Amino acid sequence: MSQIAQEAARRRTFAIISHPDAGKTTLTEKLLLFSGAILSAGTVKGKKSGKFATSDWMEIEKQRGISVASSVMQFDYRQHVVNLLDTPGHEDFSEDTYRVLTAVDSALMVIDAAKGVEAQTIKLLNVCRLRDTPIVTFMNKYDREVRDSLELLDEVENILHIRCAPITWPIGMGKNFKGVYHILNDEIYLFEAGGEKLPHQFDVIKGINNARLDELFPIEIQQLREEIELVQAASNEFDLNAFLRGELTPVFFGSAINNFGIQEILNALIDWAPAPLPRETLERVVEPTENKFSGFVFKIQANMDAKHRDRIAFLRVCSGEFTRGMKIKHLRLNRDIAASSVVTFMSHTRELVEEAFAGDIIGIPNHGNIQIGDSFTEGERLTFTGIPFFAPELFRAVRIKNPLKMKQLQKGLQQLGEEGAVQVFRPHNGGDLILGAVGVLQFEVVTARLANEYGVDAVFESVSIWSARWVSCPDRKKLAEFEKANILNLATDAGGNLTYLAPNRVNLSLTEERWPDICFHETRELT
Ligand code: G4P
DSSP states (O other): OOHHHHHHHTEEEEEEEEOTTSSHHHHHHHHHHHHTSSSOOOOOOSTTOOTTOOOHHHHHHHHHTOOOOSSEEEEEETTEEEEEEOOOOSTTOOHHHHHHGGGOSEEEEEEETTTOSOHHHHHHHHHHHHTTOOEEEEEEOTTSOOOOHHHHHHHHHHHHOOEEEESEEEEOOGGGOOEEEETTTTEEEEOOOSTTOOGGGSOEEEOTTOHHHHHHOTTTHHHHHHHHHHHHHHSOOOOHHHHHTTSEEEEEEOBGGGTBTHHHHHHHHHHTSOSSOOEEBSSOEEOTTOSSOEEEEEEEEEOSBTTBOSEEEEEEEEESEEETTOEEEETTTTEEEEOTTOEEOBTTSOEEOSEEETTOEEEEEESSOOOTTOEEESSOOOOBOOEEEEOOSEEEEEEESSGGGHHHHHHHHHHHHHHTSSEEEEETTOOOOEEEESSTHHHHHHHHHHHHHHOOOEEEEEOOOOEEEEEEOSOHHHHHHHHHHTGGGEEEETTSOEEEEESSHHHHHHHHHHOTTSEEESEEEEO
């Protein structure tokens, strides 16, 4: 095997998906702790106080006085290189989250076992489903009173439409939480609350019929044995191929805050989750083991660090090897860039990258010339596909207090639109610019950034737009007819695409009926 193939094979790139408060931040911190990337961990307190907390990790950084510094973390575990991508799951939930999920090969779904499947989890899982991303599930907070475990599995199967294969099974809960039984290994891991125990420091008892269990749990053990029998008979067996197809999820139980269950998740990611997968481009499929470097930009973040006033384009490496100083081609602009200042996200800080392989994320500093979806190679024309833009659900018209700042406003919105911070629509009837977002916090971020970075005081006003659809039609004549008849509802987005802005649901379905040759798209893939 070539060195490039070997390096690709030992990479795992994943994101954590969860509803706010399920324990994503806690789990992230514990994963870092366990991998040795940070030295101590504790409850991250008061994290909701920061209004514009763009990343929970930045909060960890503030709280703990450590430098996590970005929304991508790389750490080593069992001779593998793990890339963990943060998905903003909170109030700042936005399209960014969706696009981060296009850059991973698997996802870890965290569920608060007291609450079960919640709204954000459903949304995020549906995005994973677009690419059949394999999902590992962690049922968290067993140190509390939680819901019945079988009922939780039922809920995941019925609401998220993914089969569950429990790998561990909890023994008790809350004050009576004793540990978990590992079904595949036939081992019991004993739970102990509090302290800073590392995951491998929990006691292990071999075999469900081990007499020590009768001594330790004289009352509960019989019931547990019966329950395990029932679970094994009633639930799915783990099937690696079904997992890799995104049809079945291995389920683990534990308590993130107590470091309990973390090791099993990490092992599942290393043993079962896929190494970097082949990626589609318009031209051909790109294999991670190819010798030549290629990758695409899935996220842009500005002002990540007050000391570095720049934008970072996050690029997912899809093939080959990236080494410091090599020239790579920015295909949209057809321009070579000498990537000497490219950064990687090793353990604590932004460091200059020495080398990166498929699955790794590298950060390219730039001044606004790189856009989401841009492809980079050593010269071959490749256009990575599958980076989605979603029909926004919230709309605002933009006005400015000082009309002399119109130019700055347009420039600012153009750049924020290209960055993907918000979607910008220019109505064909010449009215005010319309902003579209998936999460309401996006508007606040845009207001703040327009003021800070472009010196523009913008006010947003509500507009009667219910949803947007990207419009296409292979027949140019029909499209022109449609455009003429619907000028009041049409706009062009920042990428120059024709969009229909529907005032309400009824209007949209009537228009769709009236124009059967026109396609109305809910998502737009960047090509
Ligand atoms: P998030 O990033 O998904 O939003 O969740 P986060 O990790 O911040 O966790 C949300 C709350 O749940 C936190 O409490 C955290 O301490 C708690 N938590 C996480 N894992 C566990 C667990 O295994 N057991 C228990 N009992 N709690 C857990 P918080 O925000 O500090 O609020 P509070 O509960 O301390 O008031």
